[in-house]
Amino acid sequence: MNFVYEKMMGGKKGLTGFLILATLILVIFPLFLDIFRLNLVGKYLTYAFPAVSLVLLWGYGGILSLGQGVFFGLGGYGMAMFLKLEASSVENTKIQSTPGIPDFMDWNQLTSLPWFWEPFNSLTLTILAILILPAAFAYIIGAAMFKRRVGGVYFAIITQVIAVILTILIVGQQGFTGGINGITDLRTLNGWDITTDSAKYIFYFINVALLLSVILISRLILTSKFGSLLLAIRDKEDRVRFSGYDVSNFKIFIFCFSALISSIGGAMFTLQVGFMSPSFVGIVPSIEMVIFAAVGGRMSLIGAIYGTLLINFGKTAFSESFPELWLFLMGGLFISVVMFFPNGLAGLWDDYGHYITDRFSKSKKTKEDSPEIVKKKSDESAA
Amino acid sequence: MNSNTDFTLAIEDLTVSFDGFKAVDSLNFYLDQNELHVVIGPNGAGKTTVLDLICGKTKSTSGSIKFLNEELTKMSEHEIVRAGVGRKFQTPSIYENLTVLENLEISYPYGRTVAGSLMFKRSSKVLEKINQTASEIMLQDDLDTEAGLLSHGQKQWLEIGMLLIQDPQLLMLDEPVAGMSVKEREQTAELLNKISKGRSVLVIEHDMEFVERIAHKVTVLHQGKILAAGNMEEVQNDPKVIEVYLGH
Ligand SMILES: Nc1ncnc2c1ncn2[C@@H]1O[C@H](COP(=O)(O)OP(=O)(O)OP(=O)(O)O)[C@@H](O)[C@H]1O
Ligand SMILES: [Mg+2]
Numbered sequence: 088m089n090f091v092y093e094k095m096m097g098g099k100k101g102l103t104g105f106l107i108l109a110t111l112i113l114v115i116f117p118l119f120l121d122i123f124r125l126n127l128v129g130k131y132l133t134y135a136f137p138a139v140s141l142v143l144l145w146g147y148g149g150i151l152s153l154g155q156g157v158f159f160g161l162g163g164y165g166m167a168m169f170l171k172l173e174a175s176s177v178e179n180t181k182i183q184s185t186p187g188i189p190d191f192m193d194w195n196q197l198t199s200l201p202w203f204w205e206p207f208n209s210l211t212l213t214i215l216a217i218l219i220l221p222a223a224f225a226y227i228i229g230a231a232m233f234k235r236r237v238g239g240v241y242f243a244i245i246t247q248v249i250a251v252i253l254t255i256l257i258v259g260q261q262g263f264t265g266g267i268n269g270i271t272d273l274r275t276l277n278g279w280d281i282t283t284d285s286a287k288y289i290f291y292f293i294n295v296a297l298l299l300s301v302i303l304i305s306r307l308i309l310t311s312k313f314g315s316l317l318l319a320i321r322d323k324e325d326r327v328r329f330s331g332y333d334v335s336n337f338k339i340f341i342f343c344f345s346a347l348i349s350s351i352g353g354a355m356f357t358l359q360v361g362f363m364s365p366s367f368v369g370i371v372p373s374i375e376m377v378i379f380a381a382v383g384g385r386m387s388l389i390g391a392i393y394g395t396l397l398i399n400f401g402k403t404a405f406s407e408s409f410p411e412l413w414l415f416l417m418g419g420l421f422i423s424v425v426m427f428f429p430n431g432l433a434g435l436w437d438d439y440g441h442y443i444t445d446r447f448s449k450s451k452k453t454k455e456d457s458p459e460i461v462k463k464k465s466d467e468s469a470a
Numbered sequence: 471m472n473s474n475t476d477f478t479l480a481i482e483d484l485t486v487s488f489d490g491f492k493a494v495d496s497l498n499f500y501l502d503q504n505e506l507h508v509v510i511g512p513n514g515a516g517k518t519t520v521l522d523l524i525c526g527k528t529k530s531t532s533g534s535i536k537f538l539n540e541e542l543t544k545m546s547e548h549e550i551v552r553a554g555v556g557r558k559f560q561t562p563s564i565y566e567n568l569t570v571l572e573n574l575e576i577s578y579p580y581g582r583t584v585a586g587s588l589m590f591k592r593s594s595k596v597l598e599k600i601n602q603t604a605s606e607i608m609l610q611d612d613l614d615t616e617a618g619l620l621s622h623g624q625k626q627w628l629e630i631g632m633l634l635i636q637d638p639q640l641l642m643l644d645e646p647v648a649g650m651s652v653k654e655r656e657q658t659a660e661l662l663n664k665i666s667k668g669r670s671v672l673v674i675e676h677d678m679e680f681v682e683r684i685a686h687k688v689t690v691l692h693q694g695k696i697l698a699a700g701n702m703e704e705v706q707n708d709p710k711v712i713e714v715y716l717g718h
Binding site for chain 2: 308311312313315316318319322323325326327328329330331332333334336340
């Protein structure tokens with residue numbers, strides 16, 4: 088038990104980082120932000136799920152996926168389908184030519200619910216679908232790619248293509264998916280109104296709890312032998328293979344896990360924002376997720392969350408006044424991070440964070456501290 | 471196809487061609503238990519390619535490779551390793567960002583599946599094996615050193631240690647003393663003589679002084695074919711060998 092605790096927290100430093108983050112999103116934001124803004128932060132934090140998944144997959148595993156939006160979208164759509172069916176009861180839709188099916192189906196002359204919508208009448212099946220389907224899809228892609236030793240740029244391009252195809256499918260199959268508008272007008276979950284302030288608070292806290300759990304579980308994975316192997320595969324794949332490991336299985340696993348995390352984020356997005364649309368599935372969101380992870384520091388789980396928040400605050404602030412400028416700004420930020428701060432915010436914190444912590448501790452302690460440090464140093468050089 | 475043998479390794483009629491160029495050409499080669507066999511030959515002779523074929527890195531065009539009477543040519547790389555074949559690469563191939571201890575731990579032959587690696591515990595048994603291996607390769611004081619900071623020679627030792635911890639029946643070393651000082655070469659020769667007991671060792675090496683010190687048998691490879699084979703003295707006095715390899 089103690090052992091597991093140590094690993095999850097990553098020692099004293101890891102614990103501090105985790106506690107600061109938890110205090111910020113669990114206490115400070117809810118205390119100081121009104122519900123409108125808190126809900127906005129909640130939305131940003133759902134993007135942090137795929138960003139964290141990219142730290143595992145790309146930062147540690149060296150596998151760049153430009154299609155995490157696919158899994159985010161699958162989770163989001165799964166949840167949206169359930170909520171939409173609930174919103175489309177016969178009573179609510181009696182003015183339609185076919186009552187009891189979602190409105191967009193009726194507009195597209197569908198007369199019955201498509202078979203693949205049926206399971207989403209059940210919340211249990213919906214949750215299972217959110218947890219299993221994206222991971223299963225990732226398994227199929229992963230097995231097809233990694234067993235054939237497709238990696239690097241090729242893998243990135245293929246995931247990108249999958250994101251494009253899925254977007255085209257969703258937009259094109261309007262009658263089944265709601266098309267470009269997505270699935271909208273989601274109001275209740277098992278009869279409970281999800282648009283109220285109290286529901287938004289509850290979802291915010293569920294979201295944060297899930298995100299923090301994801302961080303802890305990811306830490307457990309990274310500190311296990313699996314974690315060292317992930318780094319080893321990234322840096323010297325052949326050596327790992329010739330040490331008796333079936334490397335593809337390790338890549339498939341981390342890809343599936345990253346899909347699972349992203350999907351949970353997507354489902355929480357739908358619950359907090361109240362709709363899901365193809366604009367959260369395709370190339371642009373998928374690349375933005377990579378930028379969140381890169382800005383946060385692609386080797387830092389917690390950094391990914393700060394990266395996501397920072398970029399999204401910036402986006403909101405800038406895109407209101409200079410919508411065109413924002414894309415260039417984000418592109419520029421991404422390039423400069425890659426070129427000058429490859430370790431992102433986490434790297435800056437590691438390099439300069441002690442100036443801040445020093446200042447805090449200095450103001451508390453007396454001046455006698457400094458001679459002691461000098462003395463220690465001279466002792467060391469004497470030894 | 472071919473019958474069972476008593477040899478640890480039996481290579482028969484092995485050929486591989488890259489776009490028509492035969493890097494290994496109808497090679498026959500046998501390795502006994504407890505034998506330390508050195509393969510020498512000029513650059514581009516196909517020495518590394520032979521090791522690539524044995525460990526599954528390169529697929530053969532034709533021929534058979536039997537290890538303890540198991541056909542290797544149909545097996546995948548990790549299966550070959552698990553069957554008991556270890557291979558050191560020509561340029562040291564270690565995990566530079568991990569410590570010596572972690573390098574050895576990753577090579578420790580348990581927890582090799584995804585689930586196994588997630589559950590793997592650094593038990594006292596594991597640590598004992600790591601310590602024992604580290605002292606064999608003279609790195610017992612560097613367990614917590616990042617592997618990238620080791621000297622070139624120490625990196626070579628570490629990679630040998632990463633193989634030893636798996637206790638392979640067949641150990642293949644591609645130029646293990648390249649870049650080593652004279653003293654390190656001596657220590658490596660001693661190490662190889664020690665670890666060749668109870669297993670078969672196949673070494674590729676250019677340094678003749680070192681070969682003389684370790685080899686039980688020597689094979690000279692030239693243009694993918696065996697030019698000569700025998701003990702050190704026979705090979706050194708073979709006029710063909712002197713002409714294509716030792717003469718210059
Ligand atoms: N995958 C490959 N594709 C094409 N040609 C190859 C491949 N691998 C090896 N060769 C060629 O096969 C020949 C033998 O190469 P090999 O690396 O086995 O030589 P070597 O005996 O190990 O030489 P050295 O002493 O320089 O290490 C070379 O001409 C090389 O260019
Ligand atoms: Mg070679």
